[in-house]
Amino acid sequence: MSIDTKNQKPPTIDCGTAQQKSYPQLARTLTDNGYTVLPIKKENKAPAISGWMKPDYKPPLVGFENCGTAIKTGCGEYSVITIDIDVTDENFAKEIHEMVSEMLGPTIYRIGQYPKRILLYRLETAA
Numbered sequence: 003m004s005i006d007t008k009n010q011k012p013p014t015i016d017c018g019t020a021q022q023k024s025y026p027q028l029a030r031t032l033t034d035n036g037y038t039v040l041p042i043k044k045e046n047k048a049p050a051i052s053g054w055m056k057p058d059y060k061p062p063l064v065g066f067e068n069c070g071t072a073i074k075t076g077c078g079e080y081s082v083i084t085i086d087i088d089v090t091d092e093n094f095a096k097e098i099h100e101m102v103s104e105m106l107g108p109t110i111y112r113i114g115q116y117p118k119r120i121l122l123y124r125l126e127t128a129a
Contacts, residue, residue, distance in 0.1 A: 028071040029063050036124075037082065041069035073122070085121040092117040 023031075029039045039061045041050040050069045053059060059074075075082045085102050089095040095117035102121060103109070111121045 025066040025069045025071050026064055029061055029066075032071070032073065033061060033063065038074040040072050040074055041066035042072045044068070044070045047072070081125040081127075083123050083125065085123070087119045087121070089118065095119065 025041045029041075032039050038059070040054045040059075041062065042048060043050050047070065049072070050066055051062065054074065061074075073082055075084055085106075087095050087098050087102075089098060099111070099119060099121070106123060109121050109123050111119050113119045
């Protein structure tokens with residue numbers, strides 16, 4: 003398996019923000035773009051459904067309006083891997099982010115509790 007670094011510009015998917023779109027709206031957009039999603043409970047980020055770890059899991063695309071949306075890693079049309087930078091020192095977090103970007107290429111990322119962040123990469127082929 004290899005990381006797709008040929009396209010040095012990260013892909014853009016207009017999902018809006020979590021406050022703007024419900025799980026069904028985000029699920030449809032992400033699924034249409036090859037991601038596997040699952041609804042999660044907003045209060046603790048736990049899956050809101052069972053069976054999501056099974057190889058034949060198919061995400062629900064309706065219901066779960068009050069849930070958040072998670073991207074399932076390690077599966078799907080194009081497998082997704084994450085690099086979790088769980089560092090509280092701002093300069094060190096930025097340094098790690100830059101180092102990973104140099105090695106694997108730029109990508110989309112999410113900052114939750116600043117400066118911690120998670121970088122998302124898609125494999126060139128399904129895993």
